[in-house]
Amino acid sequence: MANIIQPLQHFTKFESLNLGNELIEKALLYKSNPALDKAKGAGKRIGCIFLNPSLRTRISTQLAAMNLGMEPIVLNMDKEGWALEMQDGAVMNRGTVEHIKDAAAVLGSYFDILAIRAFPSLTNKEEDTSDFVFSQFVKYSGVPVVSLESATRHPLQSLADQITIRENWSGKKKPKVVLTWGPHIKSIPHAVANSFAEWTIGMDHELTITHPAGYELDEQFTNGATIEYNQSKALEDADFVYVKNWSSFNDYGKIICTDASWMLTDKHLQHAENAKVMHCLPVRRNLELSDEILDGKRSLVQMQAKNRIFAAQAVISHLLEQL
Amino acid sequence: MANIIQPLQHFTKFESLNLGNELIEKALLYKSNPALDKAKGAGKRIGCIFLNPSLRTRISTQLAAMNLGMEPIVLNMDKEGWALEMQDGAVMNRGTVEHIKDAAAVLGSYFDILAIRAFPSLTNKEEDTSDFVFSQFVKYSGVPVVSLESATRHPLQSLADQITIRENWSGKKKPKVVLTWGPHIKSIPHAVANSFAEWTIGMDHELTITHPAGYELDEQFTNGATIEYNQSKALEDADFVYVKNWSSFNDYGKIICTDASWMLTDKHLQHAENAKVMHCLPVRRNLELSDEILDGKRSLVQMQAKNRIFAAQAVISHLLEQL
Amino acid sequence: MANIIQPLQHFTKFESLNLGNELIEKALLYKSNPALDKAKGAGKRIGCIFLNPSLRTRISTQLAAMNLGMEPIVLNMDKEGWALEMQDGAVMNRGTVEHIKDAAAVLGSYFDILAIRAFPSLTNKEEDTSDFVFSQFVKYSGVPVVSLESATRHPLQSLADQITIRENWSGKKKPKVVLTWGPHIKSIPHAVANSFAEWTIGMDHELTITHPAGYELDEQFTNGATIEYNQSKALEDADFVYVKNWSSFNDYGKIICTDASWMLTDKHLQHAENAKVMHCLPVRRNLELSDEILDGKRSLVQMQAKNRIFAAQAVISHLLEQL
Structure with missing residues (x-):
């Protein structure tokens, strides 16, 4: 080497x-x-x-x-x-x-x-x-x-994620990467979301983060990202959509929203025709992310794991x- | 190879x-x-x-x-x-x-x-x-x-069992193999018994299965075996006796008999002078199988494990x- | 070799x-x-x-x-x-x-x-x-x-302990080794103490054992050691001090003393200027042994572990x- x-x-x-x-x-x-x-x-x-x-x-x-x-x-x-x-x-x-x-x-x-x-x-x-x-x-x-x-x-996850983005992007422009919050029933750590934001911004991609109000991440990780509370707007023309749940950072560790409409489905991606979908796994199917996406051609989750x-x-x- | x-x-x-x-x-x-x-x-x-x-x-x-x-x-x-x-x-x-x-x-x-x-x-x-x-x-x-x-x-167990039978049989006739149910206090899976029957029949040995009424195994595994409810009769002239508990298949997973007389002892083998005794381990001593057999010369259990x-x-x- | x-x-x-x-x-x-x-x-x-x-x-x-x-x-x-x-x-x-x-x-x-x-x-x-x-x-x-x-x-521990003593003793006389009981909140086995005594005596060092009354170890391990109930006196001029809790052997497995003054501190070693301190780990800090000793120059605990x-x-x- x-x-x-x-x-x-x-x-x-x-x-x-x-x-x-x-x-x-x-x-x-x-x-x-x-x-x-x-x-x-x-x-x-x-x-x-x-x-x-x-x-x-x-x-x-x-x-x-x-x-x-x-x-x-x-x-x-x-x-x-x-x-x-x-x-x-x-x-x-x-x-x-x-x-x-x-x-x-x-x-x-x-x-x-x-x-x-x-x-x-x-x-x-x-x-x-x-x-x-x-x-x-x-x-x-x-x-x-x-x-x-x-x-x-979770930096090894984030490095694997960036490898996956590298393998799946041949465009000349910076890819539009969207990190979207997804629903969950448990109080989940911020590590994957923090780290994905830190690496995506650090690797000089364009990052938009979308989540319900109250789910703002620690700003030290999101500086440089666009925060967009309207999920539909955030997902427009996305090249990569990273789905992840996390608990509230401000109201620390609390679950303050379980709105099922935040679960990513094919319909959410109607204005992001070529968007690839990522998740670090384990994923709760049909709660965080729909079967249709996970089992479809957009999914990169197995490549991320590998x-x-x-x-x-x-x-x-x-x-x-x-x- | x-x-x-x-x-x-x-x-x-x-x-x-x-x-x-x-x-x-x-x-x-x-x-x-x-x-x-x-x-x-x-x-x-x-x-x-x-x-x-x-x-x-x-x-x-x-x-x-x-x-x-x-x-x-x-x-x-x-x-x-x-x-x-x-x-x-x-x-x-x-x-x-x-x-x-x-x-x-x-x-x-x-x-x-x-x-x-x-x-x-x-x-x-x-x-x-x-x-x-x-x-x-x-x-x-x-x-x-x-x-x-x-x-x-449990096919790896069954293959080990067949290796053990091969090592311990030099007769010209097919060996008489008996699978006998033994008592237990817990609800035990059928896998070892099913698999032993499937392999023993498949390897073209003569198989007799004996158990209390109600403990019939799934027929897909026992086709080709003789079912004999009288344990003494089943054991006559046996060359290999495989002891195993299983729960009821028909009354699924239930314990319907705990009759201690089914536990194999030397006395049970009085008309099977040369019978070798097998068990997949772990074995509950003096419940499924007696100390005298497990610690005696008939026992093949350690060879099976090896x-x-x-x-x-x-x-x-x-x-x-x-x- | x-x-x-x-x-x-x-x-x-x-x-x-x-x-x-x-x-x-x-x-x-x-x-x-x-x-x-x-x-x-x-x-x-x-x-x-x-x-x-x-x-x-x-x-x-x-x-x-x-x-x-x-x-x-x-x-x-x-x-x-x-x-x-x-x-x-x-x-x-x-x-x-x-x-x-x-x-x-x-x-x-x-x-x-x-x-x-x-x-x-x-x-x-x-x-x-x-x-x-x-x-x-x-x-x-x-x-x-x-x-x-x-x-x-615990003979592998004791061998590691003797290796550690060998590495840390260049004196011509036999080193004075002291095994001192330390307080604990749980009922602890005798194995490390027994074994340390057995090996230290066996390796021909001078061994003094000190503990509150009622904590006498099984004599088969301590024959050849000096038993000294006064901890201060026992520690005088020690070259190596081994700290360990154990439960009562006579009143088997019982905790009969929790006197915190038995916890070894620098002050206890005022008449043992060069004493090195040993413990098998895990050690309950500030209960069995003080931070000042564990983090100071006397401590051999990491060398023992290695x-x-x-x-x-x-x-x-x-x-x-x-x-």
């Missing part, structure tokens, strides 16, 4: 257009030849630490590491381990069994790279928005950390070059 | 005497030299997806794949993932998080071969007898699928040849 | 000063070159069977095996499998699904080496002190068994030589 353009200590968020392009190109190279760098990670270990459930992320990250000749080890911290204490200085005379500063340091001493999934509570806005749990791992582990979704971001492997492979490869 | 006699898209059930013989011979070759085809699966991945608990199946399938140089990844869908929606067209506004058609397609795109365990509900006869959950994986994954026990069958590795290795090897 | 000095059937406890020295030297060699014996375990499999949660033990044992070229498989028996029956002759008509004699024999037939974690109940003293559950695995598996912590001992890899590697390497 070519020399790296931009060094990277951890992979937790969008960094730059240059790095984004480098990772997308690297991922597409791996997609055409997964075993290209099979010797690169020989003798290196990645620890994949899950504080929450996972399917795509769990498997695609292991496959990516194996494609690079690394030996992945998965730890379900919540089920195979125990509850971690997060507060500095805590007197640990209650339910938590080990302080994150001890666990993270040990894990960092066991692995060359750590990959961590730590969802938000959706009840403590300050802790969540500071990515507190995830940041503690970064702070105390002493090795490069890859986010497998933190409280605020690209998760190569997104992870590009990122891990990049980090390996700096070890 | 020799060229395959009969191509095989998925491994879900008994296919033919020819294929049965081919797989048994291949398995015995691997048993004498597990590393014989160590390079065959290099760079190939098998995903082992468990919707239910497992010990032998979980480990033997991984070992089989590793013997062939493959990289297995295990996913406990029920614990590490989430609940899957099975109904087509469902509005997913309740407990299920992902539709099987999406999950199966993603898993199929991640692995070269999938292996799936999906037990029956024992409450919905129609769904169970159509092997609904398992079939959805087959339908949507797009890759070869190996059954690690479905609602209706042969699970080579049964899986033969099947995966066969599927690898067609990739 | 040099030829082995002392053959070893299983690794469950301290065996001899000679073997202890051999394992420590082997471990330090591996620490300086983890890949030294990368081909030694090729084609060999270790099964790591957990009946209880684990972080360090789970990961360090896998890494050790991988360093030796082995393929580890982890089984969470409690979560991925089912409840095991332990009593010989039991009529299994209740909650247990498989008898340990069957499960252990199968696991033994699947793996070249087994590694088992089986905590005590802390409610049945006789069963616990006979290491009943662990011993059943040893008895029925038929292969070398490595303890990943049994009811009475040495778990090389302790396991030395032990597995030793067992591989005898296969």
Whole structure:
């Protein structure tokens, strides 16, 4: 592989257009030849630490590491381990069994790279928005950390999404990308939506975000996007429509709308003839997104899922070059 | 290895005497030299997806794949993932998080071969007898699928059983094989019994099935067997006795007899001097089968368990040849 | 590697000063070159069977095996499998699904080496002190068994501890080692304390044990140590202080003291200027041991955790030589 353009200590968020392009190109190279760098990670270990459930992320990250000749080890911290204490200085005379500063340091001493999934509570806005749990791992582990979704971001998903857009766009103009809120019955994190906005704007696409009033995302992620409360208007002439539910950010973690008319159907796309539809999966069919779209030709969701492997492979490869 | 006699898209059930013989011979070759085809699966991945608990199946399938140089990844869908929606067209506004058609397609795109365990509900006869959950994986994954026990069958167990019979039979006549129901305290699936009958008849052995009235198995699996309600009579001159509990098929999933006299002991085998005793494990000692038999010379249960590795290795090897 | 000095059937406890020295030297060699014996375990499999949660033990044992070229498989028996029956002759008509004699024999037939974690109940003293559950695995598996912590001992931890002492002691005299009880809110096993005493005495160090009255350990592990109920006096001029909670052995499994003054702080070490502090982790901060010590220069806890890899590697390497 070519020399790296931009060094990277951890992979937790969008960094730059240059790095984004480098990772997308690297991922597409791996997609055409997964075993290209099979010797690169020989003798290196990645620890994949899950504080929450996972399917795509769990498997695609292991496959990516194996494609690079690394030996992945998965730890379900919540089920195979125990509850971690997060507060500095805590007197640990209650339910938590080990302080994150001890666990993270040990894990960092066991692995060359750590990959961590730590969802938000959706009840403590300050802790969540500071990515507190995830940041503690970064702070105390002493090795490069890859986010497998933190409280605020899901950058491997977003990289896979950008790879997918790259593969599906040959136009000369910037594609019009629309991020539309979809209904859900549970309180859902903001990470995928934040991250998709951050990367789409960062990769210099035109982004419109549409959602019911009260669902405004944290502005640090949406600066540069057009916010359009009228979904029909937002979807006009869209090239890519990303569907995602999230809970309210202002009224933190709350569900303030369940209006089923926001669910994307073919009819919603009558003025966006060529629009491709994206979703990070898992998707609740006929609640967030209709069967007709998911099973139709517009859908890119399976391609996004497949690209998760190569997104992870590009990122891990990049980090390996700096070890 | 020799060229395959009969191509095989998925491994879900008994296919033919020819294929049965081919797989048994291949398995015995691997048993004498597990590393014989160590390079065959290099760079190939098998995903082992468990919707239910497992010990032998979980480990033997991984070992089989590793013997062939493959990289297995295990996913406990029920614990590490989430609940899957099975109904087509469902509005997913309740407990299920992902539709099987999406999950199966993603898993199929991640692995070269999938292996799936999906037990029956024992409450919905129609769904169970159509092997609904398992079939959805087959339908949507797009890759070869190996059954690690479905609602209706457990073909890797049955192949291991037939390997074990082959190893323990040198007589010129067909062996007399008896499948006898044994007591249990829980409602137990029919898969092992169905599958054992299907394979034993298919491999052209003489099969007698004995059980209390009301425990008749689905006839599609027992056609060609003798049904004998008198256990003593059934066991006379048996060469192999397979002990297994199952719940009622007609009064679906119900326990209609717990008569302890059905538990196989040495005394039951007084007119079957040379009978070997088989069970798929896990076995409830002194409920299904007595200590004296399990710890005595008649027992083949440990050999059956060991042969699970080579049964899986033969099947995966066969599927690898067609990739 | 040099030829082995002392053959070893299983690794469950301290065996001899000679073997202890051999394992420590082997471990330090591996620490300086983890890949030294990368081909030694090729084609060999270790099964790591957990009946209880684990972080360090789970990961360090896998890494050790991988360093030796082995393929580890982890089984969470409690979560991925089912409840095991332990009593010989039991009529299994209740909650247990498989008898340990069957499960252990199968696991033994699947793996070249087994590694088992089986905590005590802390409610049945006789069963616990006979290491009943662990011993059943040893008895029925038929292969070398490595303890990943049994009811009475945690020998891989103790070997890692002795490696750590070796690395941190260059004095000509025997180091003064103090094992001090620390407060806790839960009923904690004796295994780490027993094993640390057994190994420290066995390795010919000077050991003082200090604890509140009523917390006397089983004498078979402490013969040769000085028991000193006055913690201040015990700590005077200590070179190494090992902090650990355990429940009462005499009033079996009970918590009979929660006196916070027993928690080790810098002040406790005013007459032990150079004392290094050890703990096996997980540690409850500010309950067992203060932040100031854990985050200060005295702490060896991270080195102990890192040495778990090389302790396991030395032990597995030793067992591989005898296969």
